[in-house]
Amino acid sequence: MRTRNRGHRTETQDDNMAYSDDEYSHDGKSGKQNMPPKSTSTMKLRNKSAEKLVADKKDGLSNFVIQYSKRSYSFIYPPSKKLHEMPETKNIDTAAKTSVESSTFLTKKWSENLNTMLIDQSNSVKFASISIFIEKCRSIYHNCPPFLIITHVDQFSEWIDQIKYWTNQSIYICSNNKNERHDVNDLSLFFDQGPEDQFGVILISFNQFHTDPSVLLKFKWASVIFDDPEEVNDISVLDYHSRTLVLTEDEHRSDFEQEFLSVEKDSVFPESEIYHITPEAAASDGLFAETLVNCPMIQIQNEKYLQIIQDNKEFVSKLSENKGDAHEKTCGIIKFLRECGDHPSLVDSSIHSELISMSGKTSILSRLLSSQKTDKRKSILVASDENSKIIETMFSDNRVSYVCINTEDSKADVEEKVKQFESEDFSRVLLINPENMNYAVANTKSQTIISYDLSWTPVDSGSEIILWNAKVPNTQQYRLVTQDTIEQIMFEHFWFNRSQKPKSVENTKLCSFESALDVLRRALILAHKNLGVVRSPHRSILKDSKTVFYSDQTAFEISEYNWSDTYLEPPEKPLPPEEKPKTVRPLTPAQYWTHENLLDFLTYFPNFPWGKWSVYEKHNRPVPELIKLWVVFAKSLFKSLQNQNDFPHVLSLIKEHGKFDQKRFINSLSSWGQVFPLLNAEEVLTDIENWPTIESVCSDDFDSFSEIQIPKFDSEIPENELKKLIFSSSRDGLKTIPDEKRELFRQTIRKLQVAIKEKGILEKQNSKNSKNSKNSSKSHVSTSLSKEKASDMKKxxxxxxxxxxxxxxxxxxxxxxxxxxxxxxxxxxxxxxxxxxxxxxxxxxxxxxxxxxxxxxxxxxxxxxxxxxxxxxxxxxxxSIKSDIQTYSAEDIEFLQAVSSHGFNSSSLSPVLMSLFSGSPSEIKIHSKVKSLLEQTPVIVDKKLPENIESKLPLRLNDMQMLIKLGKIDEKSVNDFYVYPDGYEVHTISKQSNGESDVFWKCTINLTENGFIFTMSNLENDTIKFEGKSPDEVAEKYKKKLQMKGLKNITVDGHELFALNSPLLHKIFSQNSKIIPLGYKKRFFTSNLVLSSKYPEIGKFSKETDKSQNALEKPMTNIPVPPQQTQQHFKFQKKTFGNLQAPIVLDLSELEKSDQQRLTLGFSTNVNSNKKIVDCYSSWIDFSDWLP
Known part of the structure; x- marks a missing residue:
């Protein structure tokens, strides 16, 4: 939630300007658009003589080119009327001083035929300033042309929201870019969806303007507003009265002045035509906001809070008598009550168990940080030193990764910790004290600030917060406030006394006795009315939280009260909180359209095929929702028929009104599958197709069937009787047609439709529906194609x-x-x-x-x-997990990427999956591990590897891969996902799909003049090899070779064959090279990476006993099998040896080929081992079967 300028202004304007009544008289009708943009259903493209809409279906997007003849406005610029006083515009009373002054400046300069520049270093005031400027110009001057805003795509939503809030102007977007259109939810905002004749603002992106400005309307704009351009664009295609350049920085403005404001190269743009909005000015206006999260008091807090009140009841009742001696103790009581609202352990140091469950604040904080982690956002948590200790304990108990800064840290320590927090992705929270907030806000890109207590407010870091909002996208600010406690009263007191801090009422030197007494008494009244009831955090507490703008002085109300000592006595029965008026939310479509309501809808659906939405009045549902329901029913019926070409009108209605997520809408209707089959598709669609003919010959103004005029045609129904049937069906629906005549009536209406077209009676109707006719002709082509596809499915x-x-x-x-x-x-x-x-x-x-x-x-x-x-x-x-290095460890990414490449049933060619599941991966095993990894929270383990890692080579990466050479790394070898060292070598075993034979491959990477060459060669036969410019190219050649041998349903991952996904490699490369990119270094690990240089019998796995096969081998009798006759297979598993090291594997086959008659074995153990280990190994060795 980016904080924007919508606060109340704090000062009145004395230097405003406006027009004299004798020179201009505004009647509210000429030129001013008082109504907001109409809904989507009413926005239909008009057939204007000056416009021509050319639609071209391409890549699933309706790419359009709007060709306009030059449109003229009877508007003389600059206006001759003199400015004296500015008019009041929409919501102007809520505008801050900076917004009003800057918009007044822009309006004045525009009326004087001057180009202007607005430098908004806050990057937020410009939206309100430009919007009010546009509203003033278009409301003052008759026939003022629209304004054009050229901005960035990510700013569209903010501009739309702000223009709608500050103005009454209709706003549209011009774009034929597929990605831009996808990012905007409301398709009615696009100009090709049908604007009204009058519109005030057009938005276009710099990218669209640079690539294809032909989508813009060709007439003279009132002003072209360039919103913070990043590069110079050619604006010669535009025609305008004036120009306004909006910048965030003042640093490179000279480059843009020359192109956008026509400033000569050696000239300087006049300072008198530039309005600067500095961070200090924005901060003094309070142009930032916080979301107040009300935290409930749980039982132990409630009891402690009420106990403090009871312990001081006698003192408080005599406060008016002991003014001189009571000031310090009054402030002390306020401090105790405030600390109890934060956490009861601050008042009673003996309370320390289960810190997270003893305060409403800690539980809400945990939920808030969890949501921030889900959204992949970093947070700054500011709290006093006392609360920081509690939060640190809570974080440690719950394994929350964080960085802490407190008052004991020096300036150098603070800078180092902030830098550490920025570089580490796994550290999601920066816990900081108020004194160091200015530095943290100025030097981090965290998107969220959470104020745990009253020790800090945005006012303390005003300009830094403004700049933080300007440079960081989608910022959020939260404040945790314990509900119905003195903390709430203290914050409200601060709201009206900005010169003081919220905690000033706890200090006798900063707050008068009268102010402290007033805060205390208000808190006691609030506690008397609301405390005593234990509340649990509501599920939607974050969603329902209130956002307050610091520029709005009326955000809180201070009511008068009459003090009485009865407020010191807890009520016998806790009084319930004041009931707020309940807002009844309408039921969603999924909740309302039950089986019964859908059946009732179907009683009207065939009766009034289209347009008679008043008959559904008893359902009290919005018309757009009824149209959606109609569309999904009609489309399902339409797709179930083969003769779709017979219903062009049905198809045109579906296309025109089907621009919504139909699958999602259908899925929300739980009874859809039971209700839909009740309709007869052929009959219903025929009635829909005939309905326009019935409406065209029978107007709503007719009082009798005798007024109906129809041409002569071959009809089996007499003319008067046909007129009666048409009149009754138009008024009371098609149910008035007798069942025995229903089919004959349908055929007759079809004939009538042909006769009417021949006579030209429907000429006017056809002109209105020309767009539908085009859609109908296109639908004929698409329908025939879909039929062709359906017929192909027979193969x-x-x-x-x-x-x-x-x-x-x-x-x-x-x-x-x-x-x-x-x-x-x-x-x-x-x-x-x-x-x-x-x-x-x-x-x-x-x-x-x-x-x-x-x-x-x-x-x-x-x-x-x-x-x-x-x-x-x-x-x-x-x-998509490959790039999600912030959530998943390097080990998990290796496994999950292998699963994404091979699936659940094609894993025999995956070294990673074969190693992980001991040579027998299955769908159940893989799916179970995937599910557990996606649900669990990884525990981060950071263990450095030895620096002389090359001396450890060869290294075992897994049971099927050995690292032989590391190679050399230079700048050409690296990117955010992989490292390709020159001279790299790894050996990989590839198990064939038949599971019978293994192939040992040598995978190497070498850098040549033409780039990297990836080679995969057979260790036993160098003539068998595959080369390519990437691992994927090598894998593709290898896969084709296997397919030629008859292997099917196989997958091969090149990066996996070259072991480039190995977490051990990630660790080695990121630790031993200085040119590794940050995206590669940021990977984290969840297990200690063990270095093993032994050559095991890689690729050999013990197989578990096949229980089903053993069951078949048992004799089919009831005679028990003697124990000595049962077959048991030895399982070679690690758990057999307990905590001992793995057994030594020796290959003695070479002794048979030599003349040696003696073999000597030596054992070396570390200092901590003992003789038992050596004895155990010795007892396993029996060479009688091996020695010659």
């Missing part, structure tokens, strides 16, 4: 259907459909066919539609129907 058989289901379950849906086809063995089908079938399966799993209507060949069991959507989401997340 799929049940085995292909099963391949699709199994691949979706075990491999998900990658971005490239070719990858899916290879894994599923569907290469014989086109991409379109496979995509179409996949979408049909997914739609069935989500909506439970009729499989036949979706052209699904085989059966989808309930288990797969429920699991496929979840598996798709799971694999989508896995494939």
């Amino acid at each position: 799929f058989d049940v085995s292909d259907h099963n391949k699709v289901i199994n691949c979706l379950m075990s491999f998900g849906l990658p971005e490239k459909i070719e990858e899916f086809k290879e894994v599923a063995d569907l290469s014989d089908f086109s991409d379109e066919k496979v995509t179409y079938y996949i979408n049909s399966v997914i739609r069935y799993c989500q909506t439970n539609e009729d499989p036949k209507s979706l052209q699904i060949i085989g059966r989808i069991v309930k288990y797969h129907q429920q699991k496929i959507p979840k598996r798709l989401e799971l694999f989508k997340k896995l494939r």
